[in-house]
Amino acid sequence: MATVTVAVNERAFNDIVMAAAKYLESVPPFSGSGSFGPFSAGYTIGFKLTGGSIDLTSTGRVHFDELHVTYDPLILTLGLDLPHIQFGGECIIPNPFGGCILRLPEVDLFGANPDISIPINLSNTIVSEFSGEFTVSNSKQVLVAKGSLRPHAAHITTDTSNEIRDRFRTIVGTIPFLPASAVNSIADALVPFVKTNLADKWQFFLRDVWHDLELISISDTAVNILQNLSDRFIDAILAPVPSAVRGIIKVMLIPIFDALAAVLDFGDDALEWLSSQLQISFGLFDLLAQLVINFVGLMVPFYQFENPYPMIEDSSGLIPVLVPIENVAVVVNDDEFVASADIV
């Protein structure tokens, strides 16, 4: 029995893993909702990965360093359930013994149940940073759909089963906070990167040890949008009011405007405010981090090869030379990712 050892240097390993990580960008934008203060809010979010590096460490772990996540699209739809504001109700005949004999009727300033929503486009204006450490693990994928197919038949038979899709849906479905509507679309988007033929496969995954995802930068455009949110709400509420009476209606709406200002006042640090709102109201960073963890740890392997391995593929129509591989083991050190296996 021969043993094969393959070593991949840090740079090549970096390229392999980053190429796999790019699959995450295929995840279609998904939507959800939450609430903060008097607001209800919905979001539609997708992301792109840029920058950062992946280092191999002497502890046997793979270190993701400052992988940048740019949100595109990022559309927040802030809704505000306005309180009813009434005027009138003045007492015009007081009761000398207390109370009131006759009052004018109260009239509601709002025609129906008052609520208002404003979409805010923050696409490409904020960036998060993902860092973390992972161990490398390997496992063999054996599809039930292969049945009794011999290795050569499995090698040339396209996988048309739903096994991988269903497994992905189950894995994605375990992510807390993720809206049900997004589960299938995310899982389905990643299936093509893994699904090939019915042959068994050795797969290599990164298992989470620790991770951190935080908002690190916000563009001036986004700060400007957030700073003017109060005004946008006020303008939207007052839009149907003729200019000649806008001043007096503004006076009546002061309690609403004060509440808006209190919620949207982020002082000097828009980044901290937005970060806190996105996390608290939507659990957005937990959700995205968990998506990354499930993606690299359980769903899409950063590398996979068939077992038996097609050592020689013949394009002239002859059957390939397949070499069975067992006892695959992986080791990470400062310089290399090393995989060893027995050829049986």
Added chain:
Amino acid sequence: MKTVINQHMFRHRETTSAALNNLGTIIHKLAEEGVYTGQIVQGKQLLGTFRLTYDRKHEASQVNIDLSAFDALSRANVPGLLARNESVVGQDGYVVFYTSGQHSALHVTLTKAQDTNGRPSFDSRKLARGDLIALRLFYPGSYTLTNELGDQQATLTVLSEENGKYRDPSKLEPVRVKLSDKGFDPAKIEQWPLQALVISVDTAAALVVKSVGPELDKRARRGRD
């Protein structure tokens, strides 16, 4: 974005008590206990009818009747708007007629059920002694207030902002005016937008409020000059 503010409120700048819109509220004090039939008419079209019982022993001293609620279209568009086809009022028997919608040219009659002559005991087109009318104007500017059934007239100024700000209407007491054969007292009235102007009627009256100047009329720009 949903349009939330009731735009109908700002539709009218002028009003008359004989053809009521949302700027006016008419208050009638019932003289006799009994059952009344009310008719709400818009222009020449009957909008709805209601039954009103006046029983002094009943607890409520007033009943508010929103005339807009008798329009099926309004009821369909405004959640919670219900036409009160049966109402009861007690104690001093105040009936308050107002409209929360866009309607205009409204008048109301009350006819006592037992009256054999069938004549209304109250017709909002001809207010009488003891009735009250409350006006609430939105637009700053100059107006005339005229009694069409007499020759009484008053000037009415709805003030514009003072030092860039309006007074909070919820903190303003109603302005009170008396209308008698001799005229309006006072005959020169000032009020803030949305401040109630309550006119006590002591003679036959059909009041007309007419705008005579733009909303930023110089007289209305108190505080800027």
